[in-house]
Each structure stands twice: as structure tokens, then as C-alpha cells.
Amino acid sequence: MSRAESSKAVELHRVQSFGLLRKTLPPVDASPGIWIAKEFPGFSNLKLGRGSPYPFGVTRVANNGFNFAIFCRSRGVRLCLFPPLDCGTRGILQDAAAEIVLDDNLNVTGDVWHCTVYNIPEGSLYGLKIEGVPRIILDPYAKWVASGAKSMWKVYEGELEEVKVVSEYRETSFTSKFPGLDTLKDVKFPFRLGLISEPKVAEFDWENDKSPGLSxxxxxxxxxxxxxxxxxxxxxxxxxxxxxxxxxxxxxxxxxxxxxxxxxxxxxxxxxxxxxxxxxxxxxxxxxxxxxxxxxxxxxxxxxxxxxxxxxxxxxxxxxxxxxxxxxxxxxxxxxxxLDVVYNHTADASAPFxxxxxxxxWYMHDEKGPYSNLSGCGNTFNCNHPVVLELIxxxxxxxxxxxxxxxFRFDAAGILCRDQDGTVLKRPPVVEAIVKDPVLKNVKLIAEAWDAGAMLDxxxxxxxxxxxxxxxxxxxxxxxxxxxxxxxxxxxxxxxxxxxxxxxxxxxxxxxxxxxxxxxxxxxxxxxxxxxxxxxxxxxxxxxxxxxxxxxxxxxxxxxxxxxxxxxxxxxxxxxxxxxxxxxxxxxxxxxxxxxxxxxxxxxxxxxxxxxxxxxxxxxxxxxxxxxxxxxxxxxxxxxxxxxxxxxxxLRLRQFMSWRDVQWHGHRIDHPDWSSSSRFLAFTLKNPKDGRASIYVAFNSSSNSYEVQIPNAPEGRRWLRIVDTNLASPNDFWSPNESETVLLDSNSKYCMVPFSAIALHTVDPEQVVRGEPSTPQNLASNSYYNSSILTRPVSMESLVSADLEELEEYWESFIATSLNDEQSNTDTDRTWNMDTQVE
Known part of the structure; x- marks a missing residue:
């Protein structure tokens, strides 16, 4: 006799005041098959098949069926089916229409429980019961989740108004209403159910949408x-x-x-x-x-x-x-x-039901407690276990x-680089799988390249x-x-x-x-x-x-x-x-x-x-x-x-600065002060095509004012003041229709007050007199600019104007340099007290 033929029906009665099932669920030792509540005749035509162990989650199959596949090493698994919701903004606490008790021989392959269920009403929801876990669980692979829309923000499921006092919460909490959860005292939020299929209202026309592919x-x-x-x-x-x-x-x-x-x-x-x-x-x-x-x-x-x-x-x-x-x-x-994604921990700090x-x-464990806390959030996802890796x-x-x-931006991505014991891996499998996956090949990957492990030594x-x-x-x-x-x-x-x-x-x-x-x-x-x-x-x-x-x-x-x-x-x-x-x-x-x-x-x-x-x-x-x-x-x-x-x-080159395109200064040209007491830095950016100065920037983070020496501008050009952070708007950033236009000559002086910065741009002075350029964008005509978008990585040799060895030598000498033989103007004559008000 097939499992579908052996399915049983049991009369389950509701507590009307709560609208929830109580003590009349299928017994713990219920035989495998479909158990249906009599209040839901729409589920009376369900039929059960053995199913397939892959893919995980829910998959639509032929003959109006859905395949369910769940990784679980527990001895007992039940599939709970819930009726469709009649409103897109209501809560989800309601009666289960059916429980399907899976056979531990027929419906298990390896560590995967599976079945195919036919004739499920459209729009139904589902959850899982696992032996030893006293609540209904959301399938980790559920593609659509039911939890209420914006109007349910900060409203507990099943309630129509926001919780006001703790005692009210205890009286109306999910745990006090749902059957079999009386012993679970520390659940602080309601369960979630998965939608078995995408809602019919979710039909969507992408109109040949494609990523812009920005470099x-x-x-x-x-x-x-x-x-x-x-x-x-x-x-x-x-x-x-x-x-x-x-x-x-x-x-x-x-x-x-x-x-x-x-x-x-x-x-x-x-x-x-x-x-x-x-x-x-x-x-x-x-x-x-x-x-x-x-x-x-x-x-x-x-x-x-x-x-x-x-x-x-x-x-x-x-x-x-x-x-x-x-x-x-x-x-x-x-x-x-x-998307900012969190694969380092899940919602619960202790038992993640x-x-x-x-x-x-699913989680890392250590000798200090049931859950490792390398995430800093109470538990740590075991990202490099093959099952968890597959989920990610x-x-x-x-x-x-x-x-x-x-x-994707990966929150606390250092967790992706640890094994189950928390040891840091040089070639973590999950990171390798992400970068080599054919679907993910062209997406942008951003790492928050640390975790909270430092708190745990x-x-x-x-x-x-x-x-x-x-x-x-x-x-x-x-x-x-x-x-x-x-x-x-x-x-x-x-x-x-x-x-x-x-x-x-x-x-x-x-x-x-x-x-x-x-x-x-x-x-x-x-x-x-x-x-x-x-x-x-x-x-x-x-x-x-x-x-x-x-x-x-x-x-x-x-x-x-x-x-x-x-x-x-x-x-x-x-x-x-x-x-x-x-x-x-x-x-x-x-x-x-x-x-x-x-x-x-x-x-x-x-x-x-x-x-x-x-x-x-x-x-x-x-x-x-x-x-x-x-x-x-x-x-x-x-x-x-x-x-x-x-x-x-x-300002946006995909190359490192080198001696060919940057020149460092102090408040005097070509005299940068790298000493430990220095709080001033200036530099000139040069056009890589011809080596001519194009942009000058200076930062004074000291308590001194300085007469800054302005570098040489290319022949026929002058320096236009673009930025002076000391000035009030609109002179803080230049615009010809709003701001004072200030042109500076080569080797002239400019006064920088304490804690200020300036930026200058070389221009044709006649253009400025004629009112050109009129916007920051138009300044591009006076600088190195190419609007083409590069979408592929290129070799270091083509990225930089100097080869890699030359760049390494430049930056090594730069880091080591200290101009001991220069009598640079520094602000060592005055100690700046951060705790005192500026005079």
C-alpha cells in the first residue's frame, strides 16, 4: 500500500478565542502519512509521493506537485501546511491545515528528508517540525516568507496593536498560544512561514533589464x-x-x-x-x-x-x-x-530555532558555551561546512x-575565512566557491574584511x-x-x-x-x-x-x-x-x-x-x-x-600615484615634511599624458596659519581656486554663477588658516573671464578626462605609468624618507590642546 493511500485524517478542534490549534495535533507516534484538519476541506485531495533529495527547499514538479527537500540529521521530520492568507497585511498565526509525517525509510536519502505533495491549494504556506525542537521552523531554503507588510512593523504577529507592557506580552505571546510550546520560555519573536510558491500577484516584466556594469x-x-x-x-x-x-x-x-x-x-x-x-x-x-x-x-x-x-x-x-x-x-x-548581506550569524543569540x-x-561551537561568538552577535555561522556553503x-x-x-557587501566577512573551530583559513572554501561561481562571476563583491574575533583573542x-x-x-x-x-x-x-x-x-x-x-x-x-x-x-x-x-x-x-x-x-x-x-x-x-x-x-x-x-x-x-x-x-x-x-x-584613476603623476609638497613647493610632528601635506596631480600640473590640493591640520607657496602652472594657464574649506558658502566650492572667482599665479602665496584645506585647478584664464567653464563637469575639458567605462580588469603593466618594480621602489623610499637635512617649517612651536576651545 502506498504512503498516499495510508494517509489518515484526524479531527482537530480549534480554541475559538485564539483561533489556534491546541492539544489535538497528530500524536508523537503518529504513523507516516497525511493528517488533515477537518476545518480545511480544500486540503482533502492531498497526495503524497516519495520525492527527491535535491534541490533543497521547494520545487514545483509535474502533475500539480511540489517537491520538498530538507537537510536534517534529526530522527523525525514533519511538514506542516497552512492555508492561504486572505490579506497581504495581516499576521500569520493561524491553524495548520495538514501535517505530513515523513517516513524515516521512504522519505530520507542520506541526511536529506524529502517528499512530493500533490494538489496543495495555491498560496499555501509551510513550516517544519523537527524532533527535539519545540516550535515550527522556517525552511532555510524558503524563497518567500510571510511576515506582514509595512503596517505590521513593530507589531507582534497575531496582534492588531503594538505591545505596550511586558505583562501584556506574556499573556498574548506566541508561546502561550501555540500547541506544544508551553515549555519554551525564551522565544522572543514569532515564527515565520514560507510561501510554497511565488504569489500569483508577483508576475513581473523586467523589460530586458540589465546591470549597468559600472567599472x-x-x-x-x-x-x-x-x-x-x-x-x-x-x-x-x-x-x-x-x-x-x-x-x-x-x-x-x-x-x-x-x-x-x-x-x-x-x-x-x-x-x-x-x-x-x-x-x-x-x-x-x-x-x-x-x-x-x-x-x-x-x-x-x-x-x-x-x-x-x-x-x-x-x-x-x-x-x-x-x-x-x-x-x-x-x-x-x-x-x-x-546588498549588505549577513552570513556570519543568524537572528537568535542562543538557540536559533x-x-x-x-x-x-549550522553554527560554530566552542568550549566556553554552546555557540561561538566570533561574530559578536551571539552565534557564528559555520560558513565553510559543505552544507552551509551550499546554502550561501x-x-x-x-x-x-x-x-x-x-x-554584495559581506558583513563581518572575516567569518567567511574560518573553519568550524574558528581557525583562520588561507583558502576558505566558501570564498573560493563565491569567486569561481559562474552565476556570480560578474557581480561586485565587497568585504568587511574583519570580524569580532579580536574580542575573543x-x-x-x-x-x-x-x-x-x-x-x-x-x-x-x-x-x-x-x-x-x-x-x-x-x-x-x-x-x-x-x-x-x-x-x-x-x-x-x-x-x-x-x-x-x-x-x-x-x-x-x-x-x-x-x-x-x-x-x-x-x-x-x-x-x-x-x-x-x-x-x-x-x-x-x-x-x-x-x-x-x-x-x-x-x-x-x-x-x-x-x-x-x-x-x-x-x-x-x-x-x-x-x-x-x-x-x-x-x-x-x-x-x-x-x-x-x-x-x-x-x-x-x-x-x-x-x-x-x-x-x-x-x-x-x-x-x-x-x-x-x-x-x-x-581623481579616479585605476592606478597608484607615482613620481610621474604626483608631486608632494609642504607649505613650500617640493618640501614635504614627513616628520612625526608635521600636520601639513600638499600635492600636485599631473596629467599622465604630458606631465603638466593640473590639480593642487593642500591640507593644514595644524593650529598654525601658513602662507602656502603655489606651484608652477603650465604655460598660459593659471590656478583657479576650487575649494577653500575655511570660506562660507558659496565660496567654499567655486561656481561661476555663485562664487567669487580667484585666480592665482605660479609661485604666489595663499594663506591657509588652521584646520583648513584648499584645492586649485589649472585653467585657461580667458575661459574663466568669458564665464567658462560654468560647472565642475566642464572643468574636465582642462584636465585629463576620458569618459569611457572600463569593465574588465587589466594587468598592472597597463594600469600604471611606471612598472611594478619602479612603483615598489618609489613607495618604499617614500615611506622611509625623512627630510632630516631640510629646515622645514613645522608647528612644533605650539602644542595644540584638543580639549580646549578654539580661540
Whole structure:
């Protein structure tokens, strides 16, 4: 007799007050087959077949069937089927329509449980029961997840209003309602169910969509949070679309106005925003200062590696369509979209019930506890186990093939480079599999090339040495720290600052894309915002309900004399100079620049350097006049600066600086001061075609004013002042229709005040008199510029004007050089006290 013929039906009765099954589920020793609840006649025609062990997850097969294949080393597995949802915004707590008890002989191949089920009603959902796990589990390979749309944000599943008090949560919690979970006391969020097939509403026309295929040297990356981008009322996005994928489409014009061409989305894989703290506590968390309910706003705790975050949609049954629409619209504008992905840990800090945690496969373990914490988030994903590796590869392929994303930024990518014991691997299998996968061949791969192992005496800092490095760009934490140190006036940073500007030859000289392997940033979602770097000396995380113990303590920041907001104009003027200095350093450095959401207008998080838990204005982007005017029209400065960079290929070369195209200076021409006390650096960028000077940049991070000697300009040309960060807008960045035009002669003098920077550009003075060029883009006609887009890596010999051996000699001598025989003007005569207010 077949298994389908032996299927049984059992009458299961509901508790009407809850609408949930109680104690009448199939017994523990139920025989294999289909058990159906009488309340769901639509499931009475189910038939069961043996199925196939591959591919994992759910696959549609012939004769109206679906194949289910689940890796699990447990002795018992049951497939739970749930009825279709009747509303795209409701919760998912409801009765199971059927349980399929799998046969441990017929439905198992190796470690894979499988079956084929026929005649499942369209739109049904499913989950898994595993022996020894007292809750229903989401299939790790579920492609579509049901969790409610935007209207369910910060609302517990099955409830129609936000939880207000802990006692109410205990009384109405999922664990108190669902059968068989009475012994599970520490589950702090509801389960998720998978949709068996893509909703019919999800039909989509890509219109021959294709990635723009931008080259690395063309990129300007903008790190953005989907919800935070448009939730503020100033976004002028409709209430329904605010905080969603569709809402982002409504403000893509804003990103284009910044010059952004690569959007890096903070995690959009399904996560639980009500994972309220990383220690798996039941109690809700409220801010001790604002009294609001805290949440996991950033989303760095994935529940699914395949399903997009439903609560970033207006209707969760259409979340796939809405995300695809966003990607298509981004591509139409010539921009790319990169996903921030988290394969280093999963949502739970202790027992991760939504994954099949069997036989030490999915997670790393150590002698100190059941779960290793190399991720810093309570558990560590075992990325280099073959089963986990397969999941990661299939997940990445899914996002590329189904959603057309252009690349991935791997959070805490150092975890990808560890074996099950936490040992660092030189050739980690998962990294090798990613770079050699045919589907992933042309996507952009970005590594946050470290993890939290240093906290556990297991450091894994891989900047410049990430495995298979030719295929990876890296978040360059060294650039971030060096620029912060130099701009705030830390002594002994001039050489490191020059290396940062030059593209880090010592880190990336052997890689195919040269300095473009370095993603340069001064601030990101982690840590202080750009403005807070110049407004706070120490973190102020009291609102986080962690006693100000969370977040890093060493922020390499300087408050310019006063902690926090002040009306002192001398302090605010200095702060404005410093944030402009940061942007100029980012613009003139070789590599790929990245800006995080809000830093373009000087957004402040009020000194909080760990705002992961706030769904409010601290994490919302501001639009309109208030943003435009903030910090003396800083937003204008940022737009102009990146337009200038984009127009001048001399600022975007995929080659390292060498003696052929850069000339270093101090405040006197050709006299750079590399001493430990120096806080001044200037340089001239020369046209590689003819060696003529084109751009001059100088940074004064000392407390002294200097009369700077201006280099020789090519014959018939003069220096046009493009930037002076000491000047008020619109003279801080030159525009002929708004700014004062200042032309400087060769060997003339220019006064630079303390903590300021300037940038000059050679021009034909007659053009300027005639009102040309009129925009930063038009300045390109006076510089080395080529608009062609290179899409393939090329050899080092063709990348640089000098061969590799010559470059190595240049940078080695550069690093070692100290001009002891020069009487350079330094600021050793005055000690700058970072704790005192500027006079």
C-alpha cells in the first residue's frame, strides 16, 4: 500500500478565542502519512509521493506537485501546511491545515528528508517540525516568507496593536498560544512561514533589464537604510510608501543629485525587527530616555537568506514585485544596487530555532558555551561546512538571478575565512566557491574584511589580504582611521595620510584593480556620523538601554572644543571646516568613495555611535530646506565636490600615484615634511599624458596659519581656486554663477588658516573671464578626462605609468624618507590642546 493511500485524517478542534490549534495535533507516534484538519476541506485531495533529495527547499514538479527537500540529521521530520492568507497585511498565526509525517525509510536519502505533495491549494504556506525542537521552523531554503507588510512593523504577529507592557506580552505571546510550546520560555519573536510558491500577484516584466556594469573607478557608493531613507515626512513620499522599496523609487532623484551611482542597501533579507536585544531576553526593551519601544532597526539578524524583508513592502504578497521594481528603476537611471548581506550569524543569540540546528552543522561551537561568538552577535555561522556553503551560494545566486542585484557587501566577512573551530583559513572554501561561481562571476563583491574575533583573542583583520583578493573590494578601515586622525590633527600621520590618498600601494599593489580595491569612507552606519566626529569626544549611548556600555569607545573624534551642540560660532565654524576637510580628502583619494545616508548634509545622531535600535529621526534622512541649509549649506559642498571628482578622471584613476603623476609638497613647493610632528601635506596631480600640473590640493591640520607657496602652472594657464574649506558658502566650492572667482599665479602665496584645506585647478584664464567653464563637469575639458567605462580588469603593466618594480621602489623610499637635512617649517612651536576651545 502506498504512503498516499495510508494517509489518515484526524479531527482537530480549534480554541475559538485564539483561533489556534491546541492539544489535538497528530500524536508523537503518529504513523507516516497525511493528517488533515477537518476545518480545511480544500486540503482533502492531498497526495503524497516519495520525492527527491535535491534541490533543497521547494520545487514545483509535474502533475500539480511540489517537491520538498530538507537537510536534517534529526530522527523525525514533519511538514506542516497552512492555508492561504486572505490579506497581504495581516499576521500569520493561524491553524495548520495538514501535517505530513515523513517516513524515516521512504522519505530520507542520506541526511536529506524529502517528499512530493500533490494538489496543495495555491498560496499555501509551510513550516517544519523537527524532533527535539519545540516550535515550527522556517525552511532555510524558503524563497518567500510571510511576515506582514509595512503596517505590521513593530507589531507582534497575531496582534492588531503594538505591545505596550511586558505583562501584556506574556499573556498574548506566541508561546502561550501555540500547541506544544508551553515549555519554551525564551522565544522572543514569532515564527515565520514560507510561501510554497511565488504569489500569483508577483508576475513581473523586467523589460530586458540589465546591470549597468559600472567599472570600479566610476563608483560612488551611498550606504542607505530602506526604511530610514523615506520615513521622515520631509521626504514628501506618500504615507503608504514611506519606508518601503517603492518609497525609495520616489526619491531616486535625490541620489542622482548627489552623483551617487551605486546604492548599498543595509540588510533587506527577512529579519525580525522585534529581536529586542542580542541576549535572547523575553522582556521588551524601552529607551530609558525616550521611553519608546526599541527594535532591531538596522536588520543585521537574518531569519531568511532568500526572502526580502516583507515589512519593506506595501503588501507582503507583493514584496518581490516591489523590490524588483526598485532594482529596475535604479538600473534605468544608470545606477547599481548592492546588498549588505549577513552570513556570519543568524537572528537568535542562543538557540536559533528557525534553523535546523542539528549535529553541530549550522553554527560554530566552542568550549566556553554552546555557540561561538566570533561574530559578536551571539552565534557564528559555520560558513565553510559543505552544507552551509551550499546554502550561501544558492542564496547569492537567487538574489542575482531573481532580483538582478549588482553585488554584495559581506558583513563581518572575516567569518567567511574560518573553519568550524574558528581557525583562520588561507583558502576558505566558501570564498573560493563565491569567486569561481559562474552565476556570480560578474557581480561586485565587497568585504568587511574583519570580524569580532579580536574580542575573543582570535583576531582576523584581513584588510589588504582577503583571500582571492583580485575579486574583492574591501571596506578600508585603515583609510577611515588614518583620515580621522590626520584631519583632527594627530601628530605623526602625514605619511599614512599620503598613503591613503595614493591608494594604499602597500595593501593592493598585487591586485587587478589597483587602488580601486579600497572602498574609502570616513563614517558608516556603525559609529559616529560624519558630523558627530567633529562634535563629540565620547559616545552618548544612554538611550540604548545598555548603560552606555555598547558601542566602541575609541572613535578618533574631536569635538572642536565643546561637547555636543553649541551656539559658539568659533566652534561651529571650525566644525564646518572639518567636515568639508573630510569630504575633500574622500574626493581626492584614489579608490572608491562611500558616503553613508545623512552625512551629505551633516546629520547628527546626538553622539550615539550605535543607533541600531532606533526607529525615529535619529535614523531618518532629512530632505528639503532644513537639510539644504544645515551647516552653511554643506549639502551643496558635497554635491559640488563629487561632481568635480566625477568630471576629472585624474581623481579616479585605476592606478597608484607615482613620481610621474604626483608631486608632494609642504607649505613650500617640493618640501614635504614627513616628520612625526608635521600636520601639513600638499600635492600636485599631473596629467599622465604630458606631465603638466593640473590639480593642487593642500591640507593644514595644524593650529598654525601658513602662507602656502603655489606651484608652477603650465604655460598660459593659471590656478583657479576650487575649494577653500575655511570660506562660507558659496565660496567654499567655486561656481561661476555663485562664487567669487580667484585666480592665482605660479609661485604666489595663499594663506591657509588652521584646520583648513584648499584645492586649485589649472585653467585657461580667458575661459574663466568669458564665464567658462560654468560647472565642475566642464572643468574636465582642462584636465585629463576620458569618459569611457572600463569593465574588465587589466594587468598592472597597463594600469600604471611606471612598472611594478619602479612603483615598489618609489613607495618604499617614500615611506622611509625623512627630510632630516631640510629646515622645514613645522608647528612644533605650539602644542595644540584638543580639549580646549578654539580661540
Amino acid at each position: 570600479y573607478e566610476e563608483l560612488f557608493i551611498y550606504e542607505v537604510h530602506v526604511r530610514g531613507f523615506t520615513m521622515h515626512s520631509s521626504s514628501n513620499v506618500s504615507e503608504e510608501r514611506r519606508g518601503t522599496f517603492l518609497g525609495m523609487i520616489d526619491r531616486l532623484d535625490y541620489l542622482q543629485s548627489l552623483g551617487v551611482n551605486c546604492i548599498e542597501l543595509l540588510p533587506i533579507m527577512e529579519f525580525n525587527e522585534l529581536e529586542l536585544c542580542p541576549f535572547n531576553e523575553l522582556e521588551l526593551k524601552y529607551s530609558p530616555t525616550t521611553k519608546e519601544l526599541l527594535c532591531n532597526f538596522w536588520g543585521y539578524s537574518p531569519i531568511s537568506f532568500f526572502g526580502p524583508m516583507c515589512k519593506y513592502s506595501t503588501d507582503f504578497l507583493k514584496v518581490g514585485v516591489e523590490l524588483k521594481t526598485l532594482v529596475k528603476e535604479v538600473h534605468k537611471r544608470g545606477m547599481e544596487i548592492v 528557525h534553523f535546523l540546528n542539528a549535529a553541530n552543522v 551560494i544558492q542564496s547569492l545566486r537567487w538574489w542575482v538571478s531573481e532580483y538582478h542585484v549588482d553585488g 582570535s583576531p582576523n583583520y584581513l584588510i589588504g589580504s582577503f583571500p582571492f583578493g583580485d575579486c574583492w573590494l574591501e571596506w578600508n578601515g585603515k583609510f577611515r582611521d588614518t583620515v580621522r586622525h590626520f584631519i583632527k590633527g594627530t601628530p605623526g600621520m602625514v605619511r599614512e595620510f599620503a598613503k591613503a590618498i595614493g591608494g594604499y600601494f602597500d595593501l593592493y599593489s598585487k591586485r587587478a584593480y589597483g587602488p580601486c580595491h579600497s572602498i574609502n569612507f570616513v563614517a558608516c552606519h556603525d559609529g559616529f556620523s560624519l558630523y558627530d566626529l567633529v562634535a563629540y569626544d565620547r559616545k552618548h549611548n544612554e538611550s540604548n538601554e545598555a548603560g552606555n556600555a555598547d558601542g566602541i569607545d575609541d572613535n578618533i573624534s574631536w569635538n572642536c572644543g565643546v561637547e555636543g551642540e553649541t551656539d559658539a560660532e568659533n566652534v561651529n565654524s571650525l566644525r564646518r571646516r572639518q567636515i568639508r576637510n573630510f569630504i575633500l580628502a574622500l574626493v581626492v583619494s584614489r579608490g572608491v568613495p562611500m558616503l553613508t545616508m545623512g552625512d551629505e548634509y551633516g546629520h547628527s545622531k546626538l553622539g550615539n555611535n550605535n543607533t541600531w535600535c532606533f526607529d525615529n529621526e535619529v535614523n531618518y534622512l532629512l530632505f528639503g530646506e532644513e537639510a539644504e541649509k544645515r551647516h552653511d549649506y554643506f549639502l551643496r559642498f558635497v554635491r559640488m565636490a563629487f561632481a568635480w571628482r566625477q568630471a576629472n578622471r585624474l
